[in-house]
Amino acid sequence: MxxxxxxxxxxxxxxxxxxxxxxxxxxxxxxxxxxxxxxxxxxxxxxxxxxxxxxxxxxxxxRPASRQTAPVLPSVGAQVYAKVTSLQRQQATCSIHALVPPSAAALPRLDSDVSSTPTEGSLEPRALATSFRGIIRSQDVRATEKDKVKLGDCFRVGDVVRAVVISLGDQGGYYLSTAGNEYGVVIAWSEAGNGCVPVSWREVLDEKTGLREARKVAKPI
The missing domain is CATH 2.40.50 (OB fold (Dihydrolipoamide Acetyltransferase, E2P))
Structure with a gap:
């Protein structure tokens, strides 16, 4: 995807x-x-x-060779790629594996589902030496109708999401947002364990069974 x-x-x-x-x-x-x-x-x-x-x-x-001696750490405004590890009613927990620095990734506008587009060619993610814990709260999944968000209709354990760091949080992890067209699921597995392809911003298609499943899908970049 x-x-x-x-x-x-x-x-x-x-x-x-x-x-x-x-x-x-x-x-x-x-x-x-x-x-x-x-x-x-x-x-x-x-x-x-x-x-x-x-x-x-x-x-x-x-794995790409590291070009930096200092470790790369998530920071506010950084675009990250994370794998969903657990789902609760109010939040999804992720492990962050890669990021695009804030200078290359623009923050989403949290007042609408339209966000600025990062510069083309600057979006190659950097692998992190170690994974970090990320949290996507239900109110940070999308910009509209936040009170109607059901996390089970947006993500599934094992999905890879593109998100942006909105807060360094605390010891519990970094707070992430997918409230923008370019943020959301980029790799999805169906309930049957098959690879999926996006069919809209809210659905993916199991390529083997032909069944559709709900997701908050990221716009390709």
Whole structure:
């Protein structure tokens, strides 16, 4: 669901029958899937001298090399990519794995569902050395009809979301917001465990079963 060069954990790569999983990947529902944040890499083994058959193609996900000596930390205004780990009635808990610094990501306008668009080409996320806890409160999911938000119709455990840090919070974690068109779910798995594609800002489609499920979907960037 994301068109970034950097792959997020859970991103689908190729069907398992077309390649073998390498480092940074695993097989889920007969699909080779990214296990870590990074870039896809393929390698083909040499000709087998015994069987004279062609070697298979291996698909890996390589973590990007760090260009900074100081650790990258989430800050207010930073755009982050986080995996939903639990859902409660009033909040969703996430683990933050990557971010785009505030200089490249614009804060959403919390008074409407229209937000400023970050500069194209500046949205490549940086992998974090360690994950951080993030919290999306029900009132921060969208800008309108906040009192009608049902978190179960917006996110599911295992989804990857694009959000923005609105507060450093406390020891409980960073407060995140998806109240903008470009924020929300970017990678989704259906209740049946299959990969999903977006069909609208509020629904995703299970590619195998054809069933639709409710989500707060992020606009592609």
């Amino acid at each position: 994301s068109n970034l060069d950097i792959l997020l954990p859970g991103a689908l790569l190729v069907p398992a029958g077309k390649a073998t999983p390498g480092p940074g990947t695993h097989i889920q529902n007969n699909q080779i899937t990214a296990s870590v944040l990074g870039r896809a890499s393929t390698a083909k083994s040499s000709l087998n001298s015994t069987t004279r058959s062609k070697g298979s193609t291996s698909v890996s996900v390589l």
